[in-house]
Structure formats: C-alpha cells, structure tokens
Amino acid sequence: MKKTLILGAALVLTTTASAASLTGSGSSFVYPLFTKVFSEYGKSGDTVNYQSVGSGAGQKALKDRVVDFAATDVPIPDADVAGYPGKVLTIPAAMGAVVISYNIPGVDENLKFNGKILADIFLGKTRLWNDAAIAKLNPGVKLPALPITVAHRSDGSGTTGVFTDYLSKVSSEWKTKVGSATAVQWPTGIGAKGTDGVSGVVKSTPGSIGYIELTYALNNKIDFGLVQNRTGAFIKPTIAGVQAAAANVVIPTSGIISLTNAAGAATYPISTFTYAVFYQDQSYSGRSAAQAAALKKMLTYTVTTGQNYSEPLYYAPLPSAAQSRARAIISSMTFGGKSF
Incomplete structure (x- = not known):
C-alpha cells in the first residue's frame, strides 16, 4: 500500500520496502511543481523526498552528500564548485517567472515597472507609492501616498539570485x-524565509512589494505587475512570456544559461530555469548501483514526462532543446567511473 504525506514544506511518498528511495532539497521556487511531479512519479514505486529549504541550503546539502540531488534557481558559482568532493552536473529541470508582487490598498490594476524603478525601490531610494516615476509609468492609476515596504528573502535563495541578476543587468547602480x-x-526591507515567507509578508503588509514565483502569487491572490523588457514592451508574467525568454537562447553543453533580460518582443524579463544538480560519479558514501540507476531514471522522468504537469501549475515546460541537453548530461552519469 502506498501513502502520501505532506509534512510542512516536505513531500514524502512512502511505498513498498523494495522500492528505491531518493532525497533532494533546495529551491522553494519550484516546490509546487516538484510536489506534483514526484507524487506522480511515486506511483511507479520509487519514492522521492524533496525538502523546500532554499537553493543555498540545497547546494550545501549536496556538497555534504546528504541528498541525492539539489534544486537551485541559479547555478553553483564556479568558485564554489571547486570545493565539492566530486564533479557535479547541472541540468535544466523547470522554467518559471519571478513576479513583482505588491499590496496597495485601493489599487487593482496590474502596475507597470521598469528596471530603474525596481532598482530604486529595492535600493530604498523610492519610498512612496505615489512617487513621480511610478506615477509616470502608470497614468490614470490613483496611487496612494503610502510608504513602500520591501520584502526580500532572508535565506540563501535562488529566487534572490535570479532577481538580483536581473537588477544587475538593468541598473549599474544596483550592480555596483x-x-x-x-x-x-x-539596502532596505523585511526579510522572510522561503518564497512562502515573502508571499506572507506581502499579503499581510499594506504598501509592501516583493519578488516571488508566479504560482505563489496566483494561489495566494497577490497582485503582481508588468515588467518592461529590452524592447520597451511591458509584459505580464505568463507561461508564454517565459517560453519567449527561452526561445532564442542556445543551451550550452554545461546546461546553464541565464534567461533574465533576454531578447524578444514577447519575453518576460525575469524568467529563469530551475536546475537539478547531482554528482557525475555516483559511487560515493556507500551508494549502490541500484540507487544510482534510480536517480538517473527519476531525473529523466522529470525533464520529459514530468514536464506535462508544468502548465497547470503556471510553470513553462522545458523546450525540446533544453530537454535534449538535459538528457545528454544525464547520460554522462557514471558509477565507479563506468557508464550505466
């Protein structure tokens, strides 16, 4: 008999004793999608326990070799990879949008933002919602003279990595x-743990603004804005906007590429891949060949069949080129130096 248990921010599937059991941790950005994907995958017999602890904590858990895989919205920095006890592989596993969420009583419109305004808000330079720069982008919207409260992540977060990568591309002041x-x-604001934590701050704090994944905004009924892309168009975060961001990029052999501020008239500019990261050689810490094979099978499912669950949860399915690159990287896994 199989049971499904939800324990806090962890999805645990239990099944027969003979089935393989896999563990992963990291990105809260992708947690709603992984919950569904791993639940469906669990019906085949294997189990997946994924902890939504933030990309930074997930990377540390992989480095400490206490999980089979980590999920992160930004790749492990090159300077850090050298400190891992083995070669790590990185594959695109999902795509989504980081949205600019806000809570402004009396304002029901989807506000427009550009890169300069967002940088100035998160730098603490723009402090009131009726600031002239915001009002200029949003003619006809009655903006209150309400102080802006910035909500940001307090933990190591891939979502933070994506958002600050975008801000660094559109604002030299932010980058510096x-x-x-x-x-x-x-420079300013209130910190909260996890995407759900930032969502909670925004939803409960009049005048607040934060950055969260699209699914969290929609499920929590939090307002979010349009963001100006490189062509000057103001784009609402949608699956189509994320797909447009990935349409003109070439996935390198490393599997890693940034989608922020990407080219294209329909591109949503704060789009991102979420990556799965794991060790190339799986013969470590007493792992068995069966455990390695189970991880390979699960990762392949995630980047292929698992993509069918993306759109209903407001994620964008991986384009075929990203799926192909991911499968090629997965196929390079070894056990004791030998392919399997």
Missing part, C-alpha cells in the same frame, strides 16, 4: 552597490 548572489546585503 549590491550585486547578484543567492544572498545579498539588502
């Missing part, structure tokens, strides 16, 4: 003063 990383020194 703050930069891009999974954890930065925020």
